[in-house]
Amino acid sequence: MKQQIETAIARYLSTLLDAGAAVPEVVLTRPKQKEHGDYACNIAMQLARPLKQAPAAIARQLIDGVAWPQAVTRAEVAGPGFINLFLRQSAEAGVLHTVLQQGAEYGRLPTDTAKPKVNLEFVSANPTGPMHVGHCRGACVGDALANLLLARGFPLQREYYINDAGAQIGVLAESVWLRMRELQGETIDFPDGCYPGDYVVEIARAILREHPFATLAALDDAGRRAVIGPLAVAANMAMIRDDLAALHIQFDHYFSETTLHQSGAVERLIAKLQQDGLVYRGTLPPPKGKEVADYRPVEQLLFRTTRFGDSVDRSLQKQDGTPTYFAADIAYHHDKFQRGFTRQIDIWGADHGGYVSRVQAAVAAVCGLKKQPEVLLVQMVNLMRDGQPVKMSKRAGTFVTLREVVDEVGADAVRFNFLTRRVESQLDFDLEAAKKQSEENPVYYVQYAHARCAAIVRKAAEEGRVLQPATGDTALLTSDEERKLIALLTEYPDMLEKAAARLEPYRVATWLMALAAAWHRFYHKQRVVVEDAALCQARLLLVHAVRQVLANGLAILGVTAPERM
RNA sequence: GCGCCUGUAGCUCAAUCGGAUAGAGCAACGGACUUCUAAUCCGUAGGUUACAGGUUCGAUUCCUGUCAGGCGCGCCA
Numbered sequence: 001m002k003q004q005i006e007t008a009i010a011r012y013l014s015t016l017l018d019a020g021a022a023v024p025e026v027v028l029t030r031p032k033q034k035e036h037g038d039y040a041c042n043i044a045m046q047l048a049r050p051l052k053q054a055p056a057a058i059a060r061q062l063i064d065g066v067a068w069p070q071a072v073t074r075a076e077v078a079g080p081g082f083i084n085l086f087l088r089q090s091a092e093a094g095v096l097h098t099v100l101q102q103g104a105e106y107g108r109l110p111t112d113t114a115k116p117k118v119n120l121e122f123v124s125a126n127p128t129g130p131m132h133v134g135h136c137r138g139a140c141v142g143d144a145l146a147n148l149l150l151a152r153g154f155p156l157q158r159e160y161y162i163n164d165a166g167a168q169i170g171v172l173a174e175s176v177w178l179r180m181r182e183l184q185g186e187t188i189d190f191p192d193g194c195y196p197g198d199y200v201v202e203i204a205r206a207i208l209r210e211h212p213f214a215t216l217a218a219l220d221d222a223g224r225r226a227v228i229g230p231l232a233v234a235a236n237m238a239m240i241r242d243d244l245a246a247l248h249i250q251f252d253h254y255f256s257e258t259t260l261h262q263s264g265a266v267e268r269l270i271a272k273l274q275q276d277g278l279v280y281r282g283t284l285p286p287p288k289g290k291e292v293a294d295y296r297p298v299e300q301l302l303f304r305t306t307r308f309g310d311s312v313d314r315s316l317q318k319q320d321g322t323p324t325y326f327a328a329d330i331a332y333h334h335d336k337f338q339r340g341f342t343r344q345i346d347i348w349g350a351d352h353g354g355y356v357s358r359v360q361a362a363v364a365a366v367c368g369l370k371k372q373p374e375v376l377l378v379q380m381v382n383l384m385r386d387g388q389p390v391k392m393s394k395r396a397g398t399f400v401t402l403r404e405v406v407d408e409v410g411a412d413a414v415r416f417n418f419l420t421r422r423v424e425s426q427l428d429f430d431l432e433a434a435k436k437q438s439e440e441n442p443v444y445y446v447q448y449a450h451a452r453c454a455a456i457v458r459k460a461a462e463e464g465r466v467l468q469p470a471t472g473d474t475a476l477l478t479s480d481e482e483r484k485l486i487a488l489l490t491e492y493p494d495m496l497e498k499a500a501a502r503l504e505p506y507r508v509a510t511w512l513m514a515l516a517a518a519w520h521r522f523y524h525k526q527r528v529v530v531e532d533a534a535l536c537q538a539r540l541l542l543v544h545a546v547r548q549v550l551a552n553g554l555a556i557l558g559v560t561a562p563e564r565m
Numbered sequence: 566g567c568g569c570c571u572g573u574a575g576c577u578c579a580a581u582c583g584g585a586u587a588g589a590g591c592a593a594c595g596g597a598c599u600u601c602u603a604a605u606c607c608g609u610a611g612g613u614u615a616c617a618g619g620u621u622c623g624a625u626u627c628c629u630g631u632c633a634g635g636c637g638c639g640c641c642a
Contacts, residue, residue, distance in 0.1 A: 027581095029581060029584085030581075031585075032580090032585080032586085032587095032588085033585080033586080036585070040584085040585085042583090042584060042585095045584080045622070045623085048622070049621090049622090054622095055622070078585075079584085079585045080584080080585075080622060080623065081622080082584080082585070126642070163642060165642095166641080166642065167641075167642085168641080168642065283639095284639060284640095285639090286639070287638055287639050288566060288567060288638060295639070296639095297639090298639085298640075300639090300640060301640090311567090311568075311638090312638090315639080315640050316640090317640070318640040319640055320640085322640090324640060324641090324642095325641070325642050326640095326642095329642095349636090350569085350570070350635075350636050350637085351636055351637065352636090352637085352642090353568085353569050353570075353636060353637055354568075354569075354636085354637040354638060355637085355642095356569085357568090357569095377569080377570070377636090379570065379571080379635075379636080380635065380636070382635095420577095420578070420579090420590095421577085421578065421579095422578090422579090423570095424570060424571065425570090425571070425577095425578075426570080426571070426634085426635055426636085427577075427578085428576095428577080433577095433591095440590085440591070440604075441590095441604090442589090442590060442591095444604050445590080445604075445605090447604085448602085448604050448605075449605095451602075451604090452601085452602060452605080455601065455602055456601045456602090457601095458601085459601040459602095460601070462601095463601090491581090494581090495581085498581075498582085501582095502582080506579095507581095510578090510579060510580095510589090513579090513589070513590080514589085517589075520605055520606065521605095521606070521607095523601085523602095523605075523606080524597090524605070524606045524607080525606090527600075527601065528601060529600095529601050530601095543601095564602085565602080565604065
C-alpha cells in the first residue's frame with residue numbers, strides 16, 4: 001500500500017517536472033499523531049525550491065493531480081506543506097492474512113545469490129583464556145546482525161578469527177608449563193606477564209594426562225612450547241565455544257591465523273606488495289602524545305598505506321624479522337577475498353578504532369575493494385557492581401567471565417540488553433542491577449507480550465474457538481488499538497530492510513518494544529474471546545499475527561519467545 | 566598535540582538517513598485484577614536536546630568553534 005501510493009505520487013511528479021529535472025525520492029512516513037493521517041509526505045516542501053512555488057500550493061496541486069489508489073479516502077495539506085493521507089479503515093489489514101500465510105518467513109527474503117557474499121567476522125577473542133564480559137556486547141551484536149542480514153537475503157557466513165600465533169601464545173604455553181611444574185610440587189614465583197587464571201591449571205592437568213611431565217621436561221623451551229601451545233589453544237577454544245553456546249551463538253567457520261603463516265600466505269603477500277612497489281625500508285616518526293623515553297628510529301619494512309588514505313605508513317615486520325599482526329591480517333582479509341567474500345564486515349571493540357584505516361587501506365591495495373572491510377566499532381562496556389566500577393585485569397586474573405554473567409542474568413536478558421542500544425553508545429552494565437531487575441527487564445516486556453498472545457490462543461481453544469483459515473473479517477478491526485497494531489505489522493519488513501541496510505540490529509529491538517507496547521494496550525482495551533463469533537475470529541487473526549511477528553523479531557535477536565511465563 | 570565515538574527527563578536509552586507538540590523503560594506519586602496472565606495497563610510530574618554561532622520554510626539531526634566523557638596514536642594483538 002505504502003509503495004503503491006509512493007509510485008502514484010512519483011508518476012504524477014514525472015509529468016509535472018521537466019524531463020531533465022531530478023525527481024526527488026518520494027518517501028511516505030508514519031505521522032506520530034493520528035490527526036495527521038495514516039501516512040504523510042513531505043515532497044511538496046522539498047520541491048518548493050526547485051519549482052519556486054509555495055509548498056502549500058504544490059501540495060494542493062499534487063492532491064488534485066495524483067491518481068490516488070482507491071484505499072486513500074482523503075488527502076489534505078497540513079502544517080508547512082505536508083500532505084496527509086487517510087486510508088480506508090481496513091485498507092492495510094490484509095497484512096494479517098499475509099503474516100499467517102508466510103509465518104516465520106514474514107519479513108524475510110529468500111537468499112539472493114546475486115548479492116555479494118558477506119563474511120561477518122566477530123568475537124575473535126584471543127584463545128588465551130575464557131571469554132570475559134568485554135567480548136559480550138560484540139558477540140550479541142554480531143550474532144544478531146548475522147541473523148538480520150540472513151533474513152534479508154544476504155548470503156552470509158559467520159567467522160571467528162583465531163589469533164593463535166604471536167608472542168601471546170608463547171606466554172600462554174609458558175604459563176601452562178609453570179603450572180605443570182607447580183603441580184609437580186615445585187614452588188613457583190609467577191612472573192607478571194603470565195596468565196594467572198585457574199583455567200591455566202586445568203589445562204596443565206589435562207595436558208599432563210596425555211603428555212608425561214618427564215617427556216616435556218626433557219624438551220628445550222622452544223620444543224616444549226611447540227607441544228603445549230597448540231594444546232592450550234585448543235583447550236581455550238573449546239572453552240570459548242562453550243561460552244558462545246551459552247549465549248546461543250554458533251559460528252560457521254573458525255579461521256586460524258597460524259595457517260596463514262604455515263602456508264606461506266603472509267610471505268607471499270609481502271612479496272606481492274613488494275612487487276607492486278608498495279613496500280620500502282624506512283623509519284617512522286616518533287609516536288605522538290605519549291612519552292617514549294627509549295624511542296630510537298629504526299629502519300623497518302613499511303607498507304605505503306598512506307597511498308590508500310592512511311595517515312602514516314605501517315610496519316610489516318618486527319625487529320626480529322617475523323611478520324607483524326597487521327601483515328597477517330592483510331593476508332587474512334585477502335584470504336576472505338579469495339574465498340569469494342567481496343563484502344567483509346568486521347566487528348571490533350572501540351579500542352581498535354585506530355586500526356580501521358590501515359586495514360581498509362590494505363584491502364584496497366590488495367583486493368581492490370573500496371571501503372572494505374566495513375567495520376563496526378562497538379563502544380566499551382563499563383562493568384559495574386552496585387554502581388561501582390568493577391576493576392578488571394586479565395593480567396591479575398580479576399576479570400568477570402562472560403559465563404558468570406550469562407549464568408546469573410540469563411542469555412535472553414544479556415542479549416536483549418546489549419541489542420537495544422546503538423553500538424556507538426558506550427554503556428554501563430551493572431551486574432547487581434541486571435540480576436535485580438531481571439523481572440523488570442525490557443526483554444520480559446516483549447517476551448510477556450508473546451506469552452500473552454499464546455495464552456489467549458490457548459484460552460480460546462479451550463472454549464472451542466479456533467481460528468478458521470480464510471475467516472477473520474479484517475473490516476471488523478477498526479479500533480485505534482487494532483489499527484495501530486496493523487500499521488506496525490505492515491512496517492515490519494521495512495524496518496528490517498532499514499536495519500539491515502544500516503547494519504543496525506538495535507532497530508529490531510526498539511521496534512519490538514513498540515509492538516509489545518501496542519499489544520499490551522490492546523489487551524487491556526479489548527477482549528478477544530467474545531460471544532460475537534465473527535469478531536472473535538477477526539481478533540484471533542490479529543492475535544496470531546502479532547504473536548508471529550513478535551516471534552520473528554525475537555528470532556532475529558536470538559531471544560527466545562516463550563509460550564508461557 | 567592529533568584521530569575516531571559520544572553528550573537528549575534524576576538514571577538507562579529512543580526519535581523513521583532535515584519534518585509537525587522530542588518519546589519509552591527504570592526511579593517518584595495516584596489509580597486499575599469476581600472477566601483471555603497485573604512480568605500488564607491508565608494518569609501525574611519530569612526538557613534551554615552540553616554551550617555558542619551558522620546553513621533554510623523547518624535542526625536533537627548537517628557545518629564551524631568551545632566545553633565534558635570514552636577509546637586510540639613505534640616492530641601488542
